Amino acid sequence: MNKSETPAVLLDNTSKWYGQVIGLNDVSLAIDGGVTGILGPNGAGKSTLFKLLMGRIKPSQGSVRLFGINPWENTSPYRRVGYVSESEKMYEWMTAHDFVTTLARLHGMTREQASESSKHVLDFVGLSDVMHKELGKYSKGMRQRVKIAHALVHDPDLIILDEPLHGCDPIARTSIMSVIRELGNQGKTVLVSSHILEEIERITEQIVILHNGRLLAIGNLHAIRDLLDKHPHRIVINCEDPRSLASLFVSEDPVFGVSFPSPGRLEIKTNDLSAAHSLLPSLIVKSKQKVTSIENPDDNLDSLLGYLIGGAQ
Amino acid sequence: MDDKGRGLADTVWTRLDRKAGAIVELTIRQLRNRISTWVVLGVGVLLMVLLLSFYIDAVRESFEPIDNDGDSRDYDKDGYPMGQERKYGTSDLDGNQYPGSSFLSIEGFIDSNDNGRFVSGNFSWQGEALFEPSWIDENYSGFYEVWMPPVNWLEVEECPGDDESINNEQTWDFAWGSACLIGDSDDDGLNTYYVRGDWSGEGSATVLEERSLTWGHITDPIFIEPDPPGLYVDEDGIDCFNSEGERTVCPASDRLSGSHGFDDDGDCLFPNSESAEKDGEAQRDDSNQNGIVCDVLWTTDSDGNEVIGINADNNVDEDPNDEEYAGEIGHRTFIIGVGKIAFVLLLGLFLPLFLALGLVRDETENGTLHLLLSKPIHRGEFILYRLLGYLTVSGGYVIVLSLIVGIITATLGPGNQIFRFSDLPVWLGIGLATTFVLAAYGAIFNTMGLISPKYGVYGCIVFGVWEFAMGFFTILNPNWTVSSISVTHWALQMVDAIVLLAWPDTLQWAEMGSAYGINNALSTFWHPPVHDLGTQSGFVALLVSSTMLLAISSTMVFIGQSVFGKREIM
Numbered sequence: 064m065n066k067s068e069t070p071a072v073l074l075d076n077t078s079k080w081y082g083q084v085i086g087l088n089d090v091s092l093a094i095d096g097g098v099t100g101i102l103g104p105n106g107a108g109k110s111t112l113f114k115l116l117m118g119r120i121k122p123s124q125g126s127v128r129l130f131g132i133n134p135w136e137n138t139s140p141y142r143r144v145g146y147v148s149e150s151e152k153m154y155e156w157m158t159a160h161d162f163v164t165t166l167a168r169l170h171g172m173t174r175e176q177a178s179e180s181s182k183h184v185l186d187f188v189g190l191s192d193v194m195h196k197e198l199g200k201y202s203k204g205m206r207q208r209v210k211i212a213h214a215l216v217h218d219p220d221l222i223i224l225d226e227p228l229h230g231c232d233p234i235a236r237t238s239i240m241s242v243i244r245e246l247g248n249q250g251k252t253v254l255v256s257s258h259i260l261e262e263i264e265r266i267t268e269q270i271v272i273l274h275n276g277r278l279l280a281i282g283n284l285h286a287i288r289d290l291l292d293k294h295p296h297r298i299v300i301n302c303e304d305p306r307s308l309a310s311l312f313v314s315e316d317p318v319f320g321v322s323f324p325s326p327g328r329l330e331i332k333t334n335d336l337s338a339a340h341s342l343l344p345s346l347i348v349k350s351k352q353k354v355t356s357i358e359n360p361d362d363n364l365d366s367l368l369g370y371l372i373g374g375a376q
Numbered sequence: 377m378d379d380k381g382r383g384l385a386d387t388v389w390t391r392l393d394r395k396a397g398a399i400v401e402l403t404i405r406q407l408r409n410r411i412s413t414w415v416v417l418g419v420g421v422l423l424m425v426l427l428l429s430f431y432i433d434a435v436r437e438s439f440e441p442i443d444n445d446g447d448s449r450d451y452d453k454d455g456y457p458m459g460q461e462r463k464y465g466t467s468d469l470d471g472n473q474y475p476g477s478s479f480l481s482i483e484g485f486i487d488s489n490d491n492g493r494f495v496s497g498n499f500s501w502q503g504e505a506l507f508e509p510s511w512i513d514e515n516y517s518g519f520y521e522v523w524m525p526p527v528n529w530l531e532v533e534e535c536p537g538d539d540e541s542i543n544n545e546q547t548w549d550f551a552w553g554s555a556c557l558i559g560d561s562d563d564d565g566l567n568t569y570y571v572r573g574d575w576s577g578e579g580s581a582t583v584l585e586e587r588s589l590t591w592g593h594i595t596d597p598i599f600i601e602p603d604p605p606g607l608y609v610d611e612d613g614i615d616c617f618n619s620e621g622e623r624t625v626c627p628a629s630d631r632l633s634g635s636h637g638f639d640d641d642g643d644c645l646f647p648n649s650e651s652a653e654k655d656g657e658a659q660r661d662d663s664n665q666n667g668i669v670c671d672v673l674w675t676t677d678s679d680g681n682e683v684i685g686i687n688a689d690n691n692v693d694e695d696p697n698d699e700e701y702a703g704e705i706g707h708r709t710f711i712i713g714v715g716k717i718a719f720v721l722l723l724g725l726f727l728p729l730f731l732a733l734g735l736v737r738d739e740t741e742n743g744t745l746h747l748l749l750s751k752p753i754h755r756g757e758f759i760l761y762r763l764l765g766y767l768t769v770s771g772g773y774v775i776v777l778s779l780i781v782g783i784i785t786a787t788l789g790p791g792n793q794i795f796r797f798s799d800l801p802v803w804l805g806i807g808l809a810t811t812f813v814l815a816a817y818g819a820i821f822n823t824m825g826l827i828s829p830k831y832g833v834y835g836c837i838v839f840g841v842w843e844f845a846m847g848f849f850t851i852l853n854p855n856w857t858v859s860s861i862s863v864t865h866w867a868l869q870m871v872d873a874i875v876l877l878a879w880p881d882t883l884q885w886a887e888m889g890s891a892y893g894i895n896n897a898l899s900t901f902w903h904p905p906v907h908d909l910g911t912q913s914g915f916v917a918l919l920v921s922s923t924m925l926l927a928i929s930s931t932m933v934f935i936g937q938s939v940f941g942k943r944e945i946m
Contacts, residue, residue: 117750120944138752146750152743156409168398169751171391177398213747
């Protein structure tokens with residue numbers, strides 16, 4: 064592989080305004096190798112970031128480089144980039160094989176090379192048995208995988224996926240996640256955006272958090288989480304007798320309070336989420352109760368953002 | 377071999393080809409998948425079927441002999457066709473005059489400036505005089521009953537004024553065919569009348585100054601067999617003489633100048649039969665004033681290779697064989713007319729309006745643009761390849777369509793040969809000119825769609841109307857400078873140039889058409905190309921007009937690229 068010295072993705076004090084609205088505000092970023100999750104609620108600047116990377120818009124300030132090249136002026140970096148757009152739109156009348164082959168030829172492959180590569184990638188994303196069906200007949204998850212296949216067909220070094228799990232059913236989600244992890248293991252640079260913390264958590268530890276166009280945090284998810292875990296969290300347990308289960312919890316150290324929001328529900332308040340979770344299995348076994356579910360309502364991006372923003376103030 | 381295992385064949389150029397091929401193919405398949413494409417292409421085929429049905433109808437009709445000069449008809453219903461009446465010098469507008477009918481055999485006349493102004497005797501008179509009759513034929517019917525009735529002796533009134541005023545050459549404002557009574561001024565028991573018109577009687581006539589009188593005897597009618605009208609159809613074809621003075625066929629490859637033509641039916645007479653009678657023999661016509669009576673003057677251009685004018689004396693070569701001439705002229709008119717209006721103007725405008733306007737814009741609207749723009753393709757390349765894809769579909773369609781119509785007309789067309797091979801280059805040229813138009817409009821419409829995705833289509837419609845109007849102006853008068861600010865002008869010039877190359881004698885046919893009254897619109901639909909840089913060469917004109925169209929197309933692609941290249945795509 065033709066690895067250059069420069070990082071795959073480099074943003075240097077990059078800002079983008081849409082008139083009065085700020086899309087991205089003074090973001091500096093360098094990403095190279097492995098899977099990176101781009102986290103942020105809707106409107107945080109994820110799409111703006113990706114559009115800048117894909118050369119569709121021009122930065123208002125600062126610079127964007129893909130493999131050291133400005134993508135607004137030069138399309139050559141796209142030989143090494145695979146992009147999975149958020150858009151659902153495809154050529155519905157084409158078969159998946161046709162679709163991937165056609166787009167592969169835009170990388171300068173011959174018809175035969177393109178056909179061969181597209182069979183290979185469609186097999187990789189698990190669609191080899193349906194690749195001669197029209198895209199219009201595909202389910203959401205299958206379409207998402209076709210999009211990933213088309214982005215991978217030329218064996219890119221950098222893969223950018225915009226909300227690849229959005230709207231997929233759990234099975235499709237699992238298979239797409241494993242595809243992304245596999246790509247990371249192959250040593251490629253992968254950017255995955257999402258507004259759901261849990262999804263990213265299952266794929267990678269390396270994250271970038273965007274909020275209101277600003278770069279809020281960058282680094283290892285666990286390091287960030289550890290900080291977060293020390294803050295008050297709730298754990299909601301649905302069980303037959305919440306009160307008897309609560310009696311077991313109140314005496315434990317990480318727990319500082321219990322409440323019963325509705326019949327059959329127990330809410331535990333804790334200062335150390337991981338410690339509390341490690342206690343859970345033994346205490347439930349001890350209570351001999353049938354527990355139907357355990358929820359972590361505070362363990363989401365909103366809480367994380369709330370914490371990060373609060374910490375910044 | 378590099379580290380990705382690419383062979384030597386994998387150069388930049390072949391990769392560019394492959395990308396181009398992929399986008400062209402994608403565009404073709406997208407167009408194929410749209411219903412509107414099939415509708416607009418189907419309408420084009422329907423239009424051609426319709427025009428061809430007109431053609432077949434017209435070709436069959438023009439093969440029947442046509443009386444181009446109309447002399448097989450009998451306007452005055454006297455049983456003699458006009459051609460026969462012309463030969464005998466009788467009027468075809470007066471039923472009393474026909475070959476063999478009685479006429480005034482002139483025995484003498486007094487002109488307005490003759491000296492002796494008195495005559496007497498028993499005659500048929502024609503003119504104006506003071507007449508002292510001893511006998512009047514009150515039943516005299518004259519010769520020109522319809523237009524100039526004889527003097528009505530039953531309604532004669534006294535002349536106004538007196539003798540004085542008559543001798544003072546006072547003019548009586550008489551209608552032709554009337555008389556007035558002056559009275560018996562010389563007391564010889566005979567009244568004197570002032571008469572104007574045709575009359576018959578015995579007496580003495582005094583012609584006043586500046587008046588004239590003719591007299592003679594009426595001949596007895598003789599019977600002349602009326603000719604069948606069919607004799608006066610195709611009775612006088614186009615004749616040409618070669619250098620040895622032998623009669624040859626004119627529209628052959630040899631171009632001619634000088635005096636030609638032969639009055640096969642002998643009707644080339646001076647139009648005024650009265651003066652023909654005067655010298656005792658028929659006067660021959662020389663209305664083209666080249667000093668040779670009853671001939672046709674052919675004029676060629678300075679190179680001598682193109683007939684640019686045909687000027688015939690009256691009634692010479694005036695009714696040529698229609699299968700030979702009208703067929704050929706009609707055939708060429710059809711091809712040029714269809715090529716210019718149906719292909720260049722209609723297909724040339726509507727195909728791009730339906731197929732090219734959304735080449736890039738639709739991709740934006742459908743949200744599939746990102747699929748293509750995330751590939752290592754410059755946006756400019758993308759526009760160019762899209763246009764190539766569109767041009768493959770529309771240009772291929774137009775060329776195939778023109779060749780099919782061409783094969784049909786070449787098979788059905790007039791002439792001795794089974795298949796008119798000389799038509800095919802013209803049809804191919806029409807297809808080619810239309811393809812150039814498609815390229816230019818494709819680039820223009822696509823660029824308009826890029827500049828303003830919302831209002832571009834309105835711009836295109838306004839532009840289309842302008843183009844349509846300029847197209848018609850160019851067909852009617854290619855010299856009008858304003859129309860050259862349009863794409864159609866150059867495309868129509870291209871057709872003109874190709875026609876000049878493939879059928880160099882088209883101008884000759886057009887000239888023959890207008891000179892010999894062969895009903896046609898060839899000179900309306902075809903003019904020699906204007907932009908030939910003064911060379912009169914069809915090849916130069918073709919080069920100039922196609923270069924112009926290419927320049928317009930590439931300028932528009934360039935503008936489209938710079939607009940699209942700088943656009944942020946949300």
